[in-house]
Amino acid sequence: MNKSIITKIVNNIAILTLNRPEVFNSFNKEMAFLLQDELDACEKNPEVRAIVITGEGKAFCAGQDIQEITNPELNPGFKSILDDHYNPIVKRIRSIEKPIIGAVNGVAAGAGANIALACDVVVASERASFIQAFSKIGLIPDSAGTFFLPRLIGFQKASALMMLGDKVSAHDAEKMGMVYKVFSSEDFSAEYFVLAETLSKMPTKALGLTKRLLNQSMNNDLNEQLKLESKLQIESAQSEDYAEGVNAFVEKRKPNFKGK
Template identity: 45%
Template structure:
């Protein structure tokens, strides 16, 4: 498919989705949402894909919603922002969370508004040192949507989440790493290499096991300890019968590198 707002490729087990509106800091329009949705559906359906890398083109990762796509003129008719969240942003977050593989977000620049929270919806976030995260919603009289009110307190605690949500201050990538908001902050020149190495690792990893780990971690916030232990038992039962588990044990015993198939 010929995409106009994104770049998309699957090669050697690695799916790469690049938001590609650099002149607009990769802010979202309805058309770009549609393209991202189709790309994620292809990732989910392609059995060769074992990891997704999500990043942005140019000097920014994503500035959130392109306000020009639904401009609100003074005195004009109001816009139903709830419909926008329900139709576009909520399905995007849920799709990223549901992908049965690791999702790496490479934050190459500013991640603001919905862009910041799309990054937080990914499994592992690696940011360039010059990158930043900004929950700018309060400056427009809004709340952090796209899962922001869900992810922030779980990742960094109530006090810091409240400060970011109510003040809208810019959070540097270094501080984001220190707070535990993201996995790692690296020098700008090292970002591409760091992400590529991690993607290659996941492309040869036991994908089903990683997918179940992702599901179990997501479920833990709602489960009791007893429920979580039962979930773990069921997943371990399933994974214990896989080729990858047998390969992992054999490789360990034979002191060699495993050749996982991801199934």
């Protein structure tokens, strides 16, 4: 039996591939818990300095596996699906102080779209699309979609996409600010790997602290954010990577960051 998550670690990059292509990588209980476990392992592994989440086959993730919730023997119920499956995944993506790339290779629908949008950097294949599919079956957006999407593209546009359930092409998503970049489908894997490799060679501690600041900026006022910036700047200035960065600048060479 194939694992529903394939994990490969290359050059300090962990590539987590959602692997249920026969159902467009839709989530069932097993895949949700396995993704949580793999993210935990990446967080604890000092060799991992960047993480990629992508999908096998034609889709990134079609959201919840409908077959699971329509089967009385398998259906865990919406409370468990959210509290135990999706919400912990989103919380891990935001709390792991390493850069996480959402590499959207194909359709990202429902929870699949919103989990992708929770990542630090989202890139898309030109064949990708994003759909807030919830209203099509009488549900509301979950997996932090109502938190992140309005902040990414604005309240009015997010409201319309969530209510109408329009499909958004990769290029339109880029124009809206939903994704960072769009790559050709032929070069997609190579392009997202180059991006991940760039991030994996950067000062990981500083990137993690930057992520913490961005998370806090969602709720802080200006004074609170300035205080936190001051505190974390002092912390980053005590890192080995800061010393290496300054020395490399003075010596006019490329820095060799270790992520410490």
